[in-house]
Amino acid sequence: MTQKTNRREGFPWYGWAAGSVLTLLVALLCVCAGSVPLPMGDTLAVIGRAIRGVPVSEGLPKSIILSIRLPRVLCAGLSGAALALCGAAMQGLLRNPLADGSTLGVSSGGALGAALAIVLGISIPGLPLAASTGMAMLFAFGSLMIILTVAYAMDHSLATQTIILIGVIFSMLSSALLSLLIAFSGEKLRSITFWTMGSLSGRSYTHVLILLFGLLVCGGVLLSQEAELNAFAVGEENARHVGVPVRRVKMRVMIAASALIGICVSVGGSIGFVGLIVPHMVRLVTGPNHRKMLPTTVFSGAIFLMLTDLMARTVLSPIELPIGVVTSLIGAVMFVSIFYRSRKGGRGVC
Amino acid sequence: MLNVDNVSVRYGDKEVLSRLQVRVEPGQWWMIAGPNGAGKSTLISAISQGVPYTGKIAVLGRDARDYNAGELARQVGVLSQHHASGYAFTVREVIALGRYAYRTGFFKNGDAEGEERILEAMAATGLTELGERNILTLSGGEMQRVFLAQALAQQPALLMLDEPANHLDLIYQRQLFALIGDWLKTPGRAVISVVHDLMLAKHYGTHALLLREGKTIAAGETAAVLTRQNLFAAYGMDVFAWMQDLLSEWRE
Structure with missing residues (x-):
C-alpha cells in the first residue's frame, strides 16, 4: 500500500467547528441544570438578550443564569481547557504521561503564591485580582523550576519516578506552608478547601476575563508548539537532531504552562488531575500526535470540567462537593492505572 | 565539507576528546573506531552541537556555532545509538519529524516538498508498508530504520551514524550499509559512522579515525589507518591476529 495522498498536517477546520459547537452545547446544558432546573429555551433567550444588550426582565431565572451559573460554567470550561492543555504540553515536553500541574506540585506552588499575596495585602491599584494572579503565576513557574532543577541534580535523565517523587514532596511542602498561612491569616483567606480542593462557586465575569486572557495568550503559545512537542515526545536528543531549538522551546512551554496553571489556581484553587485525566483519554482516541491531540484536549478539558462541576454541585444537592474532590477521585485511579501500565509494559503508553 | 579543528571536550575534570583534527570531504565515508570510552559518540555530539567544546567545527565552511538549530539540521542528519519513545506515534509521524527544519508558518505545517521526501525516505528504508504501525510495536532493527528514514528525510549533506548496526541482524546490516553507500553516491554528500565492527569499517569506509x-x-585513508600497529595502539591487544583467527574458521 503506497501512500500517495498529500496529507494535511494539523487539526482540520471542521474539528475546530465541531469542538466549539459541542463545548457550547455542554455549557448550555450546565447552565440549565442544577438544583433549580431551567428550560433550555428560556435560558438561551436570557443569554441571547444579555449578549445583544436587550434588557432582561428581572427575576430568579435572570439572576441564576447571568449572575450565578453562566460565569461559573464559563470559568469551569476555561479552567478545564487550560489545565488539560498545560498537562498535555508538559507530558509531551517531559516525555512523561504522569506530568501534570498537580502531580508536579506546580498547582500547590501557585496556590501558595496567590495566598501569600492575599495575606501580605499585595495589590495593584485598579486591578483587584492582578496581584494574586501574578503571584500565583510566578510561584507556579518557580515551583516547576525548583522541581526540575532538583530532579535533574538527582538524576540527569529526568526519569519519571524522580520527577514525580520530587513533585509529591514539593507539593506536600507547599501545602504545609499554605496550611500554616491559612491558620495565621484570620479571615483574609478563604477556606483551606478552596486552595487544596478547588471551587468555582461565586466566580464572576472578571474571573472569566482573566481566564480567557490567560488561555488566549499562554494557550496560544502552547498550541503553536505542536510540532516541537511531537519532537520532544519522541526524545529530546532526537528533537535537537531534527532542528528544534530545544532550550528555547523548553523555556517557552514551561513559562506558558506554569503561568496558565497559576492563573487557573488564582481563580479556582487547586483543581487536581485535570491535566492528567483529559490528555490521557484524548490520546486514546487521537493518538499522541500533538497536532490533533492538543486542540482536542482543549475542547475535552472544557467539557470535562464543566460536567465535573455540574456533578459536584448536583450529586449531593443541596450540599456542594469541592470540584477537586471529584477530579481527584477520577485522577487518582487513572494515575495508578497509567503508572502501572507504564511500569509493567515498560514500553510507554498511548 | 566538515572541518574539526583542535576540538576538545571535557566532562567535569575528565577530558574525553583531546585536540582532535579531522577534515571530511564530499564523497568520503569516515569510520570512527576505538574501544569503549574512546570519545567516538562524543565527537558526533560535538559536531551536532550537543555538547560544549573548545576549538572549531566548521560545516560547509561556516562555524557550526553560527548555525541555528534548523539550519544545522538541514545540513547534518544524525542517527543516534538509542531510540526510545514513550508514546505510540506511527512510523510515518516519526519520519515526518525529519522535515521539521523545512516547515514554515505559525503551526509549522507548510512544507511543499515534505510529502515527497517522506515517501522517498520510507521507500529507501523499506518502510512503505509500515507507515501506520505503532512504533512501540517495532523490533529494534525496524526502529533503527525508522530513525534512519527520519535522518534521510532531512536531506542532509552530512550523515552521522552512531553505531548504526546496533540491533540489526546481518541481513539488515548489509542492507543498511548498501543503502548508505548508494546515498553517498549523490555528489556533495559525506558520511561519518561510529562502528565497533572493524570488518564493516574496512569494507565500507573510505577513511577512518582511530581513537583511544x-x-x-x-586518521586518514582506511587502509593506512586500520593497520596491525595502529589497532594494537588503540585497543591494547593484537586485534589483527584475533580477527585472522576468527576468519580462519570460516575458510572452506
Missing part, C-alpha cells in the same frame, strides 16, 4: 581515550591514534 579521546586522543587520535591515526
Whole structure:
C-alpha cells in the first residue's frame, strides 16, 4: 500500500467547528441544570438578550443564569481547557504521561503564591485580582523550576519516578506552608478547601476575563508548539537532531504552562488531575500526535470540567462537593492505572 | 565539507576528546573506531552541537556555532545509538519529524516538498508498508530504520551514524550499509559512522579515525589507518591476529 495522498498536517477546520459547537452545547446544558432546573429555551433567550444588550426582565431565572451559573460554567470550561492543555504540553515536553500541574506540585506552588499575596495585602491599584494572579503565576513557574532543577541534580535523565517523587514532596511542602498561612491569616483567606480542593462557586465575569486572557495568550503559545512537542515526545536528543531549538522551546512551554496553571489556581484553587485525566483519554482516541491531540484536549478539558462541576454541585444537592474532590477521585485511579501500565509494559503508553 | 579543528571536550575534570583534527570531504565515508570510552559518540555530539567544546567545527565552511538549530539540521542528519519513545506515534509521524527544519508558518505545517521526501525516505528504508504501525510495536532493527528514514528525510549533506548496526541482524546490516553507500553516491554528500565492527569499517569506509581515550591514534585513508600497529595502539591487544583467527574458521 503506497501512500500517495498529500496529507494535511494539523487539526482540520471542521474539528475546530465541531469542538466549539459541542463545548457550547455542554455549557448550555450546565447552565440549565442544577438544583433549580431551567428550560433550555428560556435560558438561551436570557443569554441571547444579555449578549445583544436587550434588557432582561428581572427575576430568579435572570439572576441564576447571568449572575450565578453562566460565569461559573464559563470559568469551569476555561479552567478545564487550560489545565488539560498545560498537562498535555508538559507530558509531551517531559516525555512523561504522569506530568501534570498537580502531580508536579506546580498547582500547590501557585496556590501558595496567590495566598501569600492575599495575606501580605499585595495589590495593584485598579486591578483587584492582578496581584494574586501574578503571584500565583510566578510561584507556579518557580515551583516547576525548583522541581526540575532538583530532579535533574538527582538524576540527569529526568526519569519519571524522580520527577514525580520530587513533585509529591514539593507539593506536600507547599501545602504545609499554605496550611500554616491559612491558620495565621484570620479571615483574609478563604477556606483551606478552596486552595487544596478547588471551587468555582461565586466566580464572576472578571474571573472569566482573566481566564480567557490567560488561555488566549499562554494557550496560544502552547498550541503553536505542536510540532516541537511531537519532537520532544519522541526524545529530546532526537528533537535537537531534527532542528528544534530545544532550550528555547523548553523555556517557552514551561513559562506558558506554569503561568496558565497559576492563573487557573488564582481563580479556582487547586483543581487536581485535570491535566492528567483529559490528555490521557484524548490520546486514546487521537493518538499522541500533538497536532490533533492538543486542540482536542482543549475542547475535552472544557467539557470535562464543566460536567465535573455540574456533578459536584448536583450529586449531593443541596450540599456542594469541592470540584477537586471529584477530579481527584477520577485522577487518582487513572494515575495508578497509567503508572502501572507504564511500569509493567515498560514500553510507554498511548 | 566538515572541518574539526583542535576540538576538545571535557566532562567535569575528565577530558574525553583531546585536540582532535579531522577534515571530511564530499564523497568520503569516515569510520570512527576505538574501544569503549574512546570519545567516538562524543565527537558526533560535538559536531551536532550537543555538547560544549573548545576549538572549531566548521560545516560547509561556516562555524557550526553560527548555525541555528534548523539550519544545522538541514545540513547534518544524525542517527543516534538509542531510540526510545514513550508514546505510540506511527512510523510515518516519526519520519515526518525529519522535515521539521523545512516547515514554515505559525503551526509549522507548510512544507511543499515534505510529502515527497517522506515517501522517498520510507521507500529507501523499506518502510512503505509500515507507515501506520505503532512504533512501540517495532523490533529494534525496524526502529533503527525508522530513525534512519527520519535522518534521510532531512536531506542532509552530512550523515552521522552512531553505531548504526546496533540491533540489526546481518541481513539488515548489509542492507543498511548498501543503502548508505548508494546515498553517498549523490555528489556533495559525506558520511561519518561510529562502528565497533572493524570488518564493516574496512569494507565500507573510505577513511577512518582511530581513537583511544579521546586522543587520535591515526586518521586518514582506511587502509593506512586500520593497520596491525595502529589497532594494537588503540585497543591494547593484537586485534589483527584475533580477527585472522576468527576468519580462519570460516575458510572452506
